[in-house]
Amino acid sequence: MTLFFVIIIALGWFISFYYSNPNILYFFVGFSILINITSYWFSDKIVLSMSGAKLAKREEFFDLYNAVENLSITAGLPMPKIYVINDPAPNAFATGRDKEHAVVCATTGLLQILDKTELEGVIAHELSHIGNRDILLSTVVVVLVGLVAILSNFFMRSMMWGGGRRGDREGGGQIQAILMIAGIVLTILSPIIATLIQLSISRKREFLADASGALLTRYPEGLASALEKINQYGLPMARASDATAHLFIANPFGPKALRGIHKLFLTHPPAEERIKALRNP
Numbered sequence: 001m002t003l004f005f006v007i008i009i010a011l012g013w014f015i016s017f018y019y020s021n022p023n024i025l026y027f028f029v030g031f032s033i034l035i036n037i038t039s040y041w042f043s044d045k046i047v048l049s050m051s052g053a054k055l056a057k058r059e060e061f062f063d064l065y066n067a068v069e070n071l072s073i074t075a076g077l078p079m080p081k082i083y084v085i086n087d088p089a090p091n092a093f094a095t096g097r098d099k100e101h102a103v104v105c106a107t108t109g110l111l112q113i114l115d116k117t118e119l120e121g122v123i124a125h126e127l128s129h130i131g132n133r134d135i136l137l138s139t140v141v142v143v144l145v146g147l148v149a150i151l152s153n154f155f156m157r158s159m160m161w162g163g164g165r166r167g168d169r170e171g172g173g174q175i176q177a178i179l180m181i182a183g184i185v186l187t188i189l190s191p192i193i194a195t196l197i198q199l200s201i202s203r204k205r206e207f208l209a210d211a212s213g214a215l216l217t218r219y220p221e222g223l224a225s226a227l228e229k230i231n232q233y234g235l236p237m238a239r240a241s242d243a244t245a246h247l248f249i250a251n252p253f254g255p256k257a258l259r260g261i262h263k264l265f266l267t268h269p270p271a272e273e274r275i276k277a278l279r280n281p
Helices: 002-018 022-051 062-075 108-113 116-131 134-161 174-217 220-233 260-265 271-279
Strands: 081-085 092-096 102-107
Touching: 002 022, 022 092, 022 102, 022 134, 062 081, 062 116, 062 174, 081 108, 092 116, 092 134, 102 108, 102 116, 108 116, 108 220, 116 134, 116 174, 116 220, 134 174, 174 220, 174 271, 220 271
Parallel strands: 081 102
Antiparallel strands: 092 102
């Protein structure tokens, strides 16, 4: 989160230098603080809204409630709120700022194709994200990565429209030229850097949550079998988004997106690698 903050401030400094207006930097500092606070308190609500999730009723989703309740007790965690996404693509995620304000969400497709032990494996994985304190970082990243990309895109468009120091006749010197080039490079690369951080965090935490979930249920085959079924579905979620993709237990764009060089830029390690790790610890 500190690195994201630094990137945003650096962008603000360069934009203020480019337009010769220090007030822009002050605005970026204040805006960055505001965004960090907002992302901490409201990012889970933003994620649920983006995903089209609805609060689940116990009488309608009894098996899901039962699995979450029993495994929460086993893990020593407070009972999280339970949401459901009406989507045939099997998937699930956890979100929230801490274990007292956590949410577990599953798609209707997931509930339809998994048996009891497989569902418990998936829920144990998501509860492990809560217990490992992954949910705050993963949820805040949704807001911060999007912010960096928006700011960079805004500045690149403004450069195309003209203005700033490009026509400065009062000197311009080598130092200003170097700073200008560095700022342009930063503006272009910052969304890529932010996304790479997002991917790195997500992949490592997915493997850890798989291991922690298997330890929680004492039955790694349940999660391994669930991942196989999820991977076999093949179709993307209706509301798949790059901003929230890293939250889900499986890539919401479908397993085909993990083929070839594209897998270097996606949030999830291949299901085959995760299944192998579960079955051959």
